[in-house]
Amino acid sequence: MERIPILRMGRFLIVSIQVDMHDRLALTLQADLAARITETGAHGVLLDISSLEVVDSFIGRMISNVAATSRVLDAETVVVGIQPAVAITLVELGLSLPGVRTALNVEKGMAMLRQATVHLDHAADLDSDTLSESPDGSAAM
Amino acid sequence: MADTSRAVRSDSGRIARVLEQDSSELLDAWVAAQSGVLSLRGSISPNELRAQSREFISLLQKAAANNPAGVTGPGWEDVRAFLADLSSSRAIQGFSPGETATFVFSLKEPLFKRLRRAADSDADVLATDIWNATLMLDELGLYTTDVYLKSREELVSRQQQDLLELSTPVVKLWDGILALPMVGTLDSNRTQIAMESLLQRIVETGSDVAILDITGVPTVDTLTAQHLLKTVNAVHLMGAECIISGIRPQIAQTIVHLGVDLEGVVTKASLADAFRTALQRTGRSVVRATAPAAPTNERDRA
Numbered sequence: 184m185e186r187i188p189i190l191r192m193g194r195f196l197i198v199s200i201q202v203d204m205h206d207r208l209a210l211t212l213q214a215d216l217a218a219r220i221t222e223t224g225a226h227g228v229l230l231d232i233s234s235l236e237v238v239d240s241f242i243g244r245m246i247s248n249v250a251a252t253s254r255v256l257d258a259e260t261v262v263v264g265i266q267p268a269v270a271i272t273l274v275e276l277g278l279s280l281p282g283v284r285t286a287l288n289v290e291k292g293m294a295m296l297r298q299a300t301v302h303l304d305h306a307a308d309l310d311s312d313t314l315s316e317s318p319d320g321s322a323a324m
Numbered sequence: 325m326a327d328t329s330r331a332v333r334s335d336s337g338r339i340a341r342v343l344e345q346d347s348s349e350l351l352d353a354w355v356a357a358q359s360g361v362l363s364l365r366g367s368i369s370p371n372e373l374r375a376q377s378r379e380f381i382s383l384l385q386k387a388a389a390n391n392p393a394g395v396t397g398p399g400w401e402d403v404r405a406f407l408a409d410l411s412s413s414r415a416i417q418g419f420s421p422g423e424t425a426t427f428v429f430s431l432k433e434p435l436f437k438r439l440r441r442a443a444d445s446d447a448d449v450l451a452t453d454i455w456n457a458t459l460m461l462d463e464l465g466l467y468t469t470d471v472y473l474k475s476r477e478e479l480v481s482r483q484q485q486d487l488l489e490l491s492t493p494v495v496k497l498w499d500g501i502l503a504l505p506m507v508g509t510l511d512s513n514r515t516q517i518a519m520e521s522l523l524q525r526i527v528e529t530g531s532d533v534a535i536l537d538i539t540g541v542p543t544v545d546t547l548t549a550q551h552l553l554k555t556v557n558a559v560h561l562m563g564a565e566c567i568i569s570g571i572r573p574q575i576a577q578t579i580v581h582l583g584v585d586l587e588g589v590v591t592k593a594s595l596a597d598a599f600r601t602a603l604q605r606t607g608r609s610v611v612r613a614t615a616p617a618a619p620t621n622e623r624d625r626a
Contacts (some may be wrong), residue, residue, distance in 0.1 A: 226349075263563060267523030270561040279557040286563035287530055 185211050189219050194303070195227040195296055196220065197289075201234045209245040210241065215240070216249060220256045224304055227296040228253045231289055233264025236278040243278040259299045264293035338442065338449075339435075339457055340389035343381060346438045351378055353434035361426050368417070376427075380406060388460070395463040404467060411468045412475035424472045432458070448488040492518045494525040500532045501602045503595065505570075507540030515551035519558055526564050533602040534559050537595050539570030549584040556589050565590070565605060569598035 185208060190197040196219060198212070216228065230249060250260040261284045265273075273280065279300075284299075286292035343350065355374050380403075387400045395403070407428070414424045436454055443450035487508065497503050504522050508514070522534060536555060541548070552568065559566040569592040571579070579586065592598040600610060 262561075265561045265563065267520060267527060267558075267562070270517060270523055270558040273561055274554045274558045280561060285561050287526065287532070288563075291532075291563065 186215065189216060191219075191223055191225065194225055194300065195229060196223065197224045197229045197231070197291070199231040203237070204235060204242050204245075206241055207244055213245060213249055213252065217252050217256065219276075220253060220258050225258050226300045228258050228260045229289065229290075229296060230260060230262045230294050231264050232262060232269070233288070234267065235269060236266065238269050238272055239280065240276050243273050243276055243280075247278065247280050247283060250280070254282070259296055261286050261292040261295050263287070263289055337389065338416040338453055339439070339460070340385050342435070342438050342442050343385035343388065344444075347381055347385070348436060350434050351381060353437070354381075354431050357430045358427065358432060361423065361430065368414075376410060380410075380427075380431075383462075395460055395467070403464065407464060407468050408471045411472040415472050415479070421469050421472050421476075423438045425465045428461055428468055432461055435461075440532070446538060488514060488517060492521050494522050496529060496531075497524075497599055498603065498606075498608075500530070500606050501535070501599070502526060502529065502531045502533070503535040503537055503599075505540060505595075507539040509543070510538075510541055510548045510551050512547075512551065515555065519555045522555065523562055526562050528560065531564055532606055533565045533567065535595065535598045535602060536566060536568045537570040537598070538568065538575075538593065539572070541570075541575075544575045544578055546582050546584060549579060549582065549586075553584075553586075553589070565602075567592055567598045567601060569593070569595045 185202075187198060187200055187202070187208065190199075196216070198216065200212075200263065202208070219225070228249070230246065231245070246262060250262070253260040262280070265285060265312045284295060286295050351374070352423060355370075355377050358373060359370065360375065379560045383403045383406055387403045390399060410427065411424050414427075435457055439457060443453060492514070494503070495503050495505070502522065502525055504518060504569055506518065522536075525531070526534060536552065538544070538552070544552075556566040556568065567590045568586075571591055571593060590601065603610060
């Protein structure tokens with residue numbers, strides 16, 4: 184069955200949607216992502232939807248569900264690369280994704296995730312492959 | 325319509341004869357009647373008016389003599405084309421629809437007078453003639469009004485289009501800071517276009533902050549506020565921050581009275597304040613480079 188890959192990068196998970204979303208795929212992604220977050224103990228999820236040209240209310244709700252699920256599992260979620268047309272559609276559908284962080288592109292999204300999880304740098308139980316951050320935690324918002 | 329055509333057909337020949345025989349006398353009387361009404365405007369010269377009137381009488385005479393069918397039928401194309409030209413040019417000159425239609429209707433009095441003379445106190449003939457002439461002139465007058473309205477509508481829609489194109493410039497204030505100065509009433513159509521061009525520019529420039537300046541928006545009602553909120557939400561979804569600026573005191577009061585919820589939206593009184601905030605958010609600050617006497621640097625003025 185078709186699946187959307189979930190990549191691990193340090194303490195973050197990266198999901199890049201490169202195909203047309205359909206409902207089954209969205210549900211599978213939700214389940215897979217929740218499983219992976221628990222499995223890896225990731226602290227952040229980056230959802231790249233820059234290739235998504237068409238959204239409907241279901242996909243919109245899926246995005247906000249993914250974010251809510253991740254938050255419950257203690258992982259920050261940033262949705263990046265929403266196209267103008269998609270943004271307008273979501274707003275017209277009344278889905279303004281409250282509580283979901285957004286960023287313009289992957290780079291800014293990663294920066295946002297790092298900043299949001301910078302306080303975890305000092306924690307002892309981090310994996311050895313964690314991205315290095317400056318020990319100065321004063322930049323945290 | 326069929327009845328009208330028949331009625332005109334039966335006796336339009338007589339009307340045409342009257343128009344031909346007394347044309348110069350009729351012209352004088354008609355022009356006099358018209359200038360009585362049009363004198364208020366003065367944007368059309370007496371010579372021009374006379375030339376137009378003369379042309380109309382001769383066209384009308386030709387059409388009535390040779391083409392007995394109704395005004396909307398074949399053979400009247402010249403008359404209709406002439407009236408179309410006339411009314412669209414008058415619409416542009418700023419005449420009212422009433423004044424434009426008067427061009428045709430004012431022909432009635434002088435024409436009826438001459439018809440009466442031609443009828444030679446035969447009441448039946450006179451009644452028929454006047455009825456036919458009335459039908460003919462009424463139809464032509466209404467046609468004039470139709471064309472007038474059509475050309476006005478074209479004018480309005482063209483101006484609307486111009487306005488739409490003029491009203492949505494997205495300007496770059498600084499690296500990563502865009503501004504969208506909104507001018508005029510915000511309807512769904514305009515907001516949509518403005519939103520699209522703003523979002524597109526955010527993608528192109530990779531901007532972090534967008535300032536929505538509504539200094540030029542005269543009134544804000546619930547619908548307008550909803551449009552603004554939609555734009556703000558869309559900008560947020562794109563991953564940029566949106567600041568609304570240029571809210572005038574009355575508008576601020578209206579927003580509160582209407583109970584519009586601007587919670588979570590950053591609002592600033594002036595564009596300068598919004599720009600300062602935007603600079604701060606992108607990790608910059610405004611400092612004075614020299615002594616206060618000579619503010620030469622652009623950052624200084626900001």
